[in-house]
Amino acid sequence: xxxxxxxxxxxNPARMAxxxxxxxxxxxxxxxxxxxxxxxxxxxxxxxxxxxxxGLLAVERCLRYRYYxxxxxxxxxxxxxxxxxxxxxxLKDRPDRATVDRLRIARSCYDHLAGSLAVALADALQRxxxxxxxxxxxxxxxxxxxxxxxxGLDVPALRHQQRLFARRCIDWSERRPHIGGAxxxxxxxxxxxxxxxxxxxxxxxxxxSSAGQQGLWKTFDIDAxx
Amino acid sequence: xxxxxxxxxxxNPARMAxxxxxxxxxxxxxxxxxxxxxxxxxxxxxxxxxxxxxGLLAVERCLRYRYYxxxxxxxxxxxxxxxxxxxxxxLKDRPDRATVDRLRIARSCYDHLAGSLAVALADALQRxxxxxxxxxxxxxxxxxxxxxxxxGLDVPALRHQQRLFARRCIDWSERRPHIGGAxxxxxxxxxxxxxxxxxxxxxxxxxxSSAGQQGLWKTFDIDAxx
DNA sequence: TCCACACTTTGATGATCATCGAAACGCAAC
DNA sequence: GTTGCGTTTCGATGATCATCAAAGTGTGGA
Numbered sequence: 001x002x003x004x005x006x007x008x009x010x011x012n013p014a015r016m017a018x019x020x021x022x023x024x025x026x027x028x029x030x031x032x033x034x035x036x037x038x039x040x041x042x043x044x045x046x047x048x049x050x051x052x053x054x055g056l057l058a059v060e061r062c063l064r065y066r067y068y069x070x071x072x073x074x075x076x077x078x079x080x081x082x083x084x085x086x087x088x089x090x091l092k093d094r095p096d097r098a099t100v101d102r103l104r105i106a107r108s109c110y111d112h113l114a115g116s117l118a119v120a121l122a123d124a125l126q127r128x129x130x131x132x133x134x135x136x137x138x139x140x141x142x143x144x145x146x147x148x149x150x151x152g153l154d155v156p157a158l159r160h161q162q163r164l165f166a167r168r169c170i171d172w173s174e175r176r177p178h179i180g181g182a183x184x185x186x187x188x189x190x191x192x193x194x195x196x197x198x199x200x201x202x203x204x205x206x207x208x209s210s211a212g213q214q215g216l217w218k219t220f221d222i223d224a225x226x
Numbered sequence: 227x228x229x230x231x232x233x234x235x236x237x238n239p240a241r242m243a244x245x246x247x248x249x250x251x252x253x254x255x256x257x258x259x260x261x262x263x264x265x266x267x268x269x270x271x272x273x274x275x276x277x278x279x280x281g282l283l284a285v286e287r288c289l290r291y292r293y294y295x296x297x298x299x300x301x302x303x304x305x306x307x308x309x310x311x312x313x314x315x316x317l318k319d320r321p322d323r324a325t326v327d328r329l330r331i332a333r334s335c336y337d338h339l340a341g342s343l344a345v346a347l348a349d350a351l352q353r354x355x356x357x358x359x360x361x362x363x364x365x366x367x368x369x370x371x372x373x374x375x376x377x378g379l380d381v382p383a384l385r386h387q388q389r390l391f392a393r394r395c396i397d398w399s400e401r402r403p404h405i406g407g408a409x410x411x412x413x414x415x416x417x418x419x420x421x422x423x424x425x426x427x428x429x430x431x432x433x434x435s436s437a438g439q440q441g442l443w444k445t446f447d448i449d450a451x452x
Numbered sequence: 453t454c455c456a457c458a459c460t461t462t463g464a465t466g467a468t469c470a471t472c473g474a475a476a477c478g479c480a481a482c
Numbered sequence: 483g484t485t486g487c488g489t490t491t492c493g494a495t496g497a498t499c500a501t502c503a504a505a506g507t508g509t510g511g512a
Binding site: 255256257267268270271272274275290291292 | 457458459460461
């Protein structure tokens with residue numbers, strides 16, 4: 001994945017609009033993307049072909065429709081990183097605001113939490129002295145290890161995984177860091193097991209249950225009410 | 227600052243190379259940037275004009291040279307953010323930050339001093355009543371001539387040189403004037419003879435010795451401690 | 453005065469690009 | 483089949499682009 005390629009592809013307003021439309025994880029048909037980007041279907045098709053060719057998008061055929069979505073979570077991370085660097089593009093006819101707001105509160109980022117909930121979680125764990133923010137990663141303190149193990153996470157096992165343990169991940173909607181890596185994934189899994197959050201299969205939306213609101217408040221001092 | 231603009235500008239390999247060359251904060255002349263980007267001076271000039279126009283770079287003239295640097299720290303943050311999203315491009319000769327900071331304090335500009343030390347020197351000489359700042363040049367007062375002769379400069383001989391006597395030269399890192407021309411060159415030569423500064427042959431780095439720090443303080447009331 | 457130098461502008465060329473109309477394709481319903 | 487619809491391909495157009503050679507500009511030095 002060439003960064004220069006990504007920049008070239010996203011440097012065009014129509015293609016940026018397309019990328020922005022599918023950033024939430026939704027797969028949208030070509031005609032819808034053409035409408036949102038403000039170009040004709042032919043032009044959109046041209047752009048979509050380039051983006052697929054450039055590895056930015058993936059396409060799935062379903063009957064007469066072609067659904068376009070981001071090619072991989074890595075691409076989503078790159079685009080979200082770009083959003084964090086500047087204001088998100090102002091585009092006409094943004095989809096339903098409810099979806100965007102929902103994503104802003106909580107969504108999945110690959111296999112860990114993102115959105116304001118994830119940022120609040122990272123803040124809370126630092127405030128409690130469970131985490132230290134180092135250069136590009138988080139460190140779990142002795143206090144934090146006790147707390148996390150008590151919460152049901154096998155922290156020593158997480159440390160021995162091949163992947164990075166607790167990556168610092170920058171959020172596009174918050175422009176602040178949250179917890180990725182093995183620890184971030186384990187936390188989201190634990191939240192799901194506890195019934196605190198519910199993940200929508202197929203996209204990246206996350207719902208926080210009332211049990212989750214209570215638990216997050218009691219365990220982490222996080223106010224997860226909308 | 228439009229993100230889309232930045233992406234378009236950086237989507238070109240030559241422009242990306244130029245941005246990467248100045249990411250450390252250093253200001254480089256157009257010819258050097260052309261070499262590093264692997265394009266002819268004409269092409270580089272074209273790209274540089276676009277980048278200045280797009281608000282990515284700023285340019286300052288010093289004698290016959292034009293030094294290009296990043297327009298603002300915010301731009302540097304955006305570009306470094308982009309780099310963090312992917313592997314940085316493999317390019318020749320990127321200055322490290324320590325070098326950049328050193329250059330900010332003192333460096334040579336053609337054959338005279340530049341950087342904050344040079345600006346402080348110009349300020350000090352004006353404060354002591356040795357120099358007057360005219361339209362585009364400095365004038366040495368009678369008091370200043372005595373002082374400079376006592377310091378070891380043959381001011382009358384400098385006046386009779388063909389080149390401009392005491393040119394006002396604008397600094398990219400300070401955005402304030404310092405002394406160029408024959409007087410600027412003679413001052414730097416005298417500082418070198420006195421062992422106050424040491425010049426790195428081949429580049430523009432200047433080191434101030436401890437003797438230099440003492441001398442600059444006693445003679446010119448300049449605090450040259452880092 | 454003339455030259456050297458750093459850099460820019462101009463001009464030309466070939467390439468790529470974005471865009472849309474027209475036509476074609478693929479698929480499903482009728 | 484035929485029709486309708488979503489999408490792509492083709493073709494044409496006008497725009498922008500990157501590139502470099504050649505000429506021009508401005509500056510300082512001899």
